[in-house]
Amino acid sequence: MPKESDERIELLQGTLDMLILRTLVFGPAHGHQIAKHIQRTTDDILQVEHGSLYPALHRLERKGWIAAKWEAAGKDLKREFKYYRLTAAGKKQLIAEESKWKGLTRAIARIMWPAEES
């Protein structure tokens, strides 16, 4: 498949899961909200291809880290969205991923900027 070339930073393998989990800490959200939240919080540097978001959501749901439910949105009661929320297992998973990530960034930092260390 021909790939479009674009400027955004590609997500590291596996980090999308962590970002989704982290986003859901603030409360239930639907797919679009999650995508927008990740984009906005990072000042559009991290662009999630929306297409890759849904497989990730369904995967996390199958693993039992998040749960989904169709619910009406706050103001417009006629429209329902599929809201995802963090489960207890998801919270535990998030903590594990976080510490793994911290370890990884610290290790990378040590190589990249040795002077700033200590």
Place this chain on the structure above:
Amino acid sequence: MRWWRRNPNREADLDRELRSHLELEAQEQQENGVSPSEAPWAAQRALGNWTRTKEATREMWKYASLERFIQDLRYGARLFRRSPGFSIVAVLTLALGIGANTAIFSVVNAVLLKPLPYPDPDRLVHVWEGKVGEGAAKNVVEPFNFLDWRERNRSFDQMAAISGGITLNVTGIGQPEALPGAEVTTDFFDILGTPPLMGRGFIREEGIPGHDGAVVLSYSYWQRHFGADPSALGRKLTVNRVPRVVIGVMPQGFSFPGPKAELWTPLPLARTKMWQGGRFLSVLARLKHGVTIAKAQEDMTAIARQLETERPFTNKNWTAEVFPLAEDSTERVRLPLLVLLGAVGFVLLIACANVANLLLMRSTGRLHEIGVRVALGAGRGRILQQLLSENLLLSLAGWAAGLGIGYWGLKGLLVLLPNNIPLPRADSIQLDNRVFLFTLAAAVATTLLFGLVPALHVSRLELSNSLKQGSPRTGTGGNRVFRRVFVVMEMAMALLLLSGAGLAMRSFSKLISVHTGFDPQRVLTMQVSMPSSTFQAAGQYMERILDEVRSVPGVESAGSIHFLPLTERVSGSCFTREARLAANLSAMSGADYLVISRDYFRTMGTPLAAGRDFNAHDQFGTASVAVINQSFAQQYFPGEDPVGRRINVCWTIPNPVEIVGVVADARQKELRLAPRPTIFLANPQAPRVFGQLVMRSKSDPRRLARAVEAAIHRVNKDQPVSAVSTMEEVLSGSVAEPRFQLGLLLVFAAIAVLLAAIGVYGVVSYSVNQRTREIGIRVALGARAGNVAGLVLREGMLLAGIGVVLGLAGALALTRVLRSLLFEITPTDPLTLFTVSWLLLIVSAVAIAAPARRAISVDPMVALRHE
């Protein structure tokens, strides 16, 4: 049942979720200033490929891959239904290959692979005697040696001796009968370990001479004669003139030795003069736990060495050899079976190549479809998966149809199987799980073999090309190369099979045109054997029977011999021209010997070369006489006249023996074995317990049978008569095995050639279709019919030619495994290879002729408008 359909709720759910995403995104884009008409498209772009997203999401569901696989299968099934011609040809081709493999593998499985039907079969061994330096000669065993082995060995739990290969005479219950069976020492049943169905096996006491009045029946004998009545136990039978009590019945399927044993009686071996000297026992033993064959062999070699020094007369230069029973009992059929398995393997490969070609040709027509799939977001792996799923469907259909063909093929095979083929456990041949698994594995392997190349090929195609072309007319270069490689391979393998079949045919025709040394026409044979109380009486008994038979109207002449020619039997002895026997047997020259009556040679039509035949004056107590064959005369009396010479023969006759005649050579043991130096002894002087009558009739020998039997029963009403057949039947039966094998090889080679011809036809014919336009231009520019035909023929014959050359190279390398199966021709017999090469080329030319004709008849105008 539609359970395989995608979960509709989940599907709708995903659809709804993605739609709501698009709506929200469009809304947002609009808020950011994108025009209302552009916004949905922008949203769509942000999401990426809609179908791919859905596909990728579905992947995350639990059974997605299975669902997808089933979807592919369903799609494949629809495709095959839509092109029934293609499907039928492909499935039939595969079914032919798989069917042939099913049938042959069933036989291989039952005969070679399944463990022997006894408990702990790996511990069962045969122990043979062998002459030092002669390799695995597997000679039968001398009774005293067996007794010593049994006492001294430390390797076996038990050892039993079997005196088999002869028939047992049953009298005192209905018609006298001679039945296959064995005399066995008492540990026999314990060694095999099969518990009797009823009653018991032998106990040690029954092995003592005089206490051996017991008999064990086979299941089929019990069924036939006692109607499966349990009260058969304790009933009385006379077997070999000894009254015996039925003590046990063996379960169905138990038969040892040989496939049709009916009765077992104790063999009362003892260290008495009467048992000493001759080698005639088979020895069966069960290894102790943890003892290996090598260890047992070491043990037995040491014992044999002791016996060599203790009894040099019989044992000088003899040793003992241990062989696993399973290997021993299948030795003769192993190679022929493996050759057949190899042959059907090639047939399957050829079938695969054909189907691969069909798929390749079809795939060119599917480029458009594949292109659309790729455009809609299918990855290469996904396309590959789809194509392979379709192929799997094809091979499963081929497998199912192949099992059907295999089932009927096997049935036919077993019906046609000559009943004298020593195929152990032929009754257990069936389509069992292992056969199913083997053929399934073959089917799946073929999927990969024939499916992968076309699938890889198609999935690699440039999608833009295939879409632009609309319906592509020409296969791409790679595709054409593959098709040709497949055809060349098919040709090569077909030639290989054809060479094998050709060699077998030449060998067989040489075998049946062998000069037998006797005239089988109008000769009736039958077996009459009667262990007699005394040596002298046995000789006289046979003479009385012969006298009575000679008086039957229609009998021209009659005689007897102790082993009929071509029944794989002969006796061996040794002799010396010195005044007395040497210190040990192996210091003397070996020769075959046969005990015959007078008129045997006349009846068989074997001419005397010198001296005289036996006559009525050669009786028990008169001077011992012998007739020798020409081989004997040439080998031991070169340039001398043997008539009147005396020799000392190792056993069975009072010495010395005067040679009174020389007779022409005749084949004895097997048709394929050249005559060996043979000593003929006179029946009254050296009688044997077994006898075969031969009678030359004035007309159809079969008509004599009843009158001759009546004559025999006038001498003794309890004399069983068995194996009544004409000498022509015996002759034909002796070559049944190679004939059967030849038949199978011919069938497989014919299938192979047919498939290869279809293959070359298909490829050339396809290529003519593709080149219609080109041919049209050529014709328009003035090419003649000959040029056009030459073009097509060259293409096809080049492929066939390369295939033949490769096949010849393969044949030179592979046919050597046939060496031991061939008679008087070498595996690289030039005439055979030359002939089959031409045959294959001619068949190819015929196959190419049809497309060539079509090419000639191309109308340039039509062809040019064609596109």
